[in-house]
Amino acid sequence: xxxxxxxxxxxxxxxxxxxxxxxxxxxxxxxxxxxxxxxxxxxxxxxxxxxxxxxxxxxxxxxxxxxxxxxxxxxxxxxxxxxxxxxxxxxxxxxxxxxxxxxxxxxxxxxxxxxxxxxxxxxxxxxxxxxxxxxxxxxxxxxxxxxxxxxxxxxxxxxxxxxxxxxxxxxxxxxxxxxxxxxxxxxxxxxxxxxxxxxxxxxxxxxxxxxxxxxxxxxxxxxxxxxxxxxxxxxxxxxxxxxxxxxxxxxxxxxxxxxxxxxxxxxxxxxxxxxxxxxxxxxxxxxxxxxxxxxxxxxxxxxxxxxxxxxxxxxxxxxxxxxxxxxxxxxxxxxxxxxxxxxxxxxxxxxxxxxxxxxxxxxxxxxxxxxxxxxxxxxxxxxxxxxxxxxxxxxxxxxxxxxxxxxxxxxxxxxxxxxxxxxxxxxxxxxxxxxxxxxxxxxxxxxxxxxxxxxxxxxxxxxxxxxxxxxxxxxxxxxxxxxxxxxxxxxxxxxxxxxxxxxxxxxxxxxxxxxxxxxxxxxxxxxxxxxxxxxxxxxxxxxxxxxxxxxxxxxxxxxxxxxxxxxxxxxxxxxxxxxxxxxxxxxxxxxxxxxxxxxxxxxxxxxxxx
Ligand SMILES: Nc1ncnc2c1ncn2[C@@H]1O[C@H](COP(=O)(O)OP(=O)(O)OP(=O)(O)O)[C@@H](O)[C@H]1O
Numbered sequence: 001x002x003x004x005x006x007x008x009x010x011x012x013x014x015x016x017x018x019x020x021x022x023x024x025x026x027x028x029x030x031x032x033x034x035x036x037x038x039x040x041x042x043x044x045x046x047x048x049x050x051x052x053x054x055x056x057x058x059x060x061x062x063x064x065x066x067x068x069x070x071x072x073x074x075x076x077x078x079x080x081x082x083x084x085x086x087x088x089x090x091x092x093x094x095x096x097x098x099x100x101x102x103x104x105x106x107x108x109x110x111x112x113x114x115x116x117x118x119x120x121x122x123x124x125x126x127x128x129x130x131x132x133x134x135x136x137x138x139x140x141x142x143x144x145x146x147x148x149x150x151x152x153x154x155x156x157x158x159x160x161x162x163x164x165x166x167x168x169x170x171x172x173x174x175x176x177x178x179x180x181x182x183x184x185x186x187x188x189x190x191x192x193x194x195x196x197x198x199x200x201x202x203x204x205x206x207x208x209x210x211x212x213x214x215x216x217x218x219x220x221x222x223x224x225x226x227x228x229x230x231x232x233x234x235x236x237x238x239x240x241x242x243x244x245x246x247x248x249x250x251x252x253x254x255x256x257x258x259x260x261x262x263x264x265x266x267x268x269x270x271x272x273x274x275x276x277x278x279x280x281x282x283x284x285x286x287x288x289x290x291x292x293x294x295x296x297x298x299x300x301x302x303x304x305x306x307x308x309x310x311x312x313x314x315x316x317x318x319x320x321x322x323x324x325x326x327x328x329x330x331x332x333x334x335x336x337x338x339x340x341x342x343x344x345x346x347x348x349x350x351x352x353x354x355x356x357x358x359x360x361x362x363x364x365x366x367x368x369x370x371x372x373x374x375x376x377x378x379x380x381x382x383x384x385x386x387x388x389x390x391x392x393x394x395x396x397x398x399x400x401x402x403x404x405x406x407x408x409x410x411x412x413x414x415x416x417x418x419x420x421x422x423x424x425x426x427x428x429x430x431x432x433x434x435x436x437x438x439x440x441x442x443x444x445x446x447x448x449x450x451x452x453x454x455x456x457x458x459x460x461x462x463x464x465x466x467x468x469x470x471x472x473x474x475x476x477x478x479x480x481x482x483x484x485x486x487x488x489x490x491x492x493x494x495x496x497x498x499x500x501x502x503x504x505x506x507x508x509x510x511x512x513x514x515x516x517x518x519x520x521x522x523x524x525x526x527x528x529x530x531x532x533x534x535x536x537x538x539x540x541x542x543x544x545x546x547x548x549x550x551x552x553x554x555x556x557x558x559x560x561x562x563x564x565x566x567x568x569x570x571x572x573x574x575x576x577x578x579x580x581x582x583x584x585x586x587x588x589x590x591x592x593x594x595x596x597x598x599x600x601x602x603x604x605x606x607x608x609x610x
Pocket of ligand 1: 135372373375379397398399400401402403404405406
């Protein structure tokens with residue numbers, strides 16, 4: 001029982017080295033030269049203090065020898081040996097200072113490089129995750145935890161590991177010098193410092209657990225900071241007078257966090273002090289012992305000077321080694337967060353088909369059903385449809401009926417729970433991700449308003465031709481954006497949004513025209529997906545867009561979601577969805593003649609215009 005407990009304690013203590021290897025590897029792959037410099041300087045800085053203490057002893061002994069020579073009546077007093085040692089010590093001290101300064105410089109540079117490296121690793125990982133991850137709050141906690149401290153912790157762990165090696169080297173060399181005096185003194189000093197170490201690792205663990213639990217609160221604070229600091233929120237927050245309420249919430253979260261922090265900090269400080277007293281007491285007992293031994297002439301004055309230096313420095317080195325271990329424990333815990341995030345499993349059910357077996361088949365949904373993760377009700381049920389190359393499909397339905405969900409399945413942001421979707425006769429799951437995505441041009445309702453130039457905002461539709469200004473123009477023409485862009489101060493070169501210097505804000509409809517142009521930028525895409533692309537566009541422009549819509553999308557399949565029947569009626573096929581199910585399917589004329597759901601909604605809207 002006892003031995004099991006001891007093994008556990010040992011394993012816990014050794015756990016401080018768990019991530020050291022990985023952290024060192026991370027630093028090593030970030031900059032080999034810098035790591036070698038860091039290791040060499042650590043070695044030098046670890047060995048020099050004992051050498052300096054030893055030279056100190058040589059100085060005192062040489063001084064005593066010289067002065068005894070004089071007292072003995074020698075006419076020639078040899079002043080050179082002590083001076084030689086003084087010079088030697090000066091050189092050693094200068095070297096120590098140089099190595100310490102070198103350590104600081106290389107650590108600062110490595111910190112910057114490593115911060116960038118870890119952030120890139122986190123962002124690269126984020127790119128491989130799917131949409132479902134981003135809709136899960138636990139995942140946000142993970143990414144928040146990984147990002148918050150992870151960029152500084154690997155270097156900190158490496159510094160502490162190296163620092164520990166440096167301290168250990170110093171301690172071993174001090175030990176070698178001290179053992180000559182008494183082995184027991186060495187053992188006593190080590191034992192006296194243990195309680196402080198145990199307390200340190202305990203508190204570090206507690207601090208970390210506090211940090212992890214709090215991820216939701218921290219995110220809440222970040223969210224409020226975001227709400228109060230972003231230009232797109234500011235109008236509503238002002239007009240609804242939400243400022244004070246939000247600030248109040250911000251304070252509440254802070255007060256709660258501060259209370260916990262304060263308790264832990266005070267407890268940690270108090271215990272650190274009390275247990276530190278134990279090792280100070282041990283140090284002074286040893287101090288007294290050395291003084292007594294010197295008074296009784298058992299050791300030389302030089303030895304006493306050396307022992308005192310060694311004791312004093314040995315004690316502070318030991319204390320700093322213990323703090324390093326406490327800190328390493330903490331670093332390990334934070335790094336476990338980083339690696340937990342980086343090792344988050346990504347299922348990539350993508351195939352490698354780049355070309356369909358039946359290119360004339362177009363898109364086919366067969367009995368597709370889908371329920372969002374964590375939701376109890378299916379968003380889509382038994383959807384079947386078929387769209388041939390070049391055909392246009394409009395999807396109609398009330399809010400929340402499942403239209404956008406259908407598009408998310410088509411674009412493979414989600415995978416159906418049952419049923420299958422085929423493109424050119426091949427199941428979407430078997431398609432190569434790049435080949436599939438290259439074939440689709442899409443605008444979602446919440447398309448992104450990039451704080452880039454107008455041209456780039458259109459160019460992102462086809463990243464390989466991001467800067468091709470000729471293509472921008474063609475795409476802008478198709479999206480009816482050409483006219484207003486030409487009136488902007490720097491035309492396609494105008495910076496959009498308010499975040500950067502000279503940025504210009506656009507109206508909702510103008511942004512939507514940019515988004516339309518973006519979808520048209522993808523010239524090789526033969527599937528165009530438009531989720532309410534004209535909801536903010538004025539009637540005249542919409543009329544013009546759809547008048548030439550057939551011409552500009554001649555060879556493309558189009559999936560169009562719209563609440564405007566003037567737009568919908570132009571489609572070859574109309575799909576009416578209600579509550580996740582297809583309730584009607586046909587052309588505008590057929591559906592009107594049926595006198596069902598579609599006919600009722602159409603007449604309702606038409607009546608509104610009369
Ligand atoms: N990410 C999600 N996680 C869970 N449920 C979702 C998610 N997105 C949508 N839903 C739910 O799925 C159903 C269908 O939503 P969907 O966005 O497809 O509707 P829609 O027909 O496009 O509506 P609208 O006309 O308002 O855009 C709704 O009940 C909605 O609450």
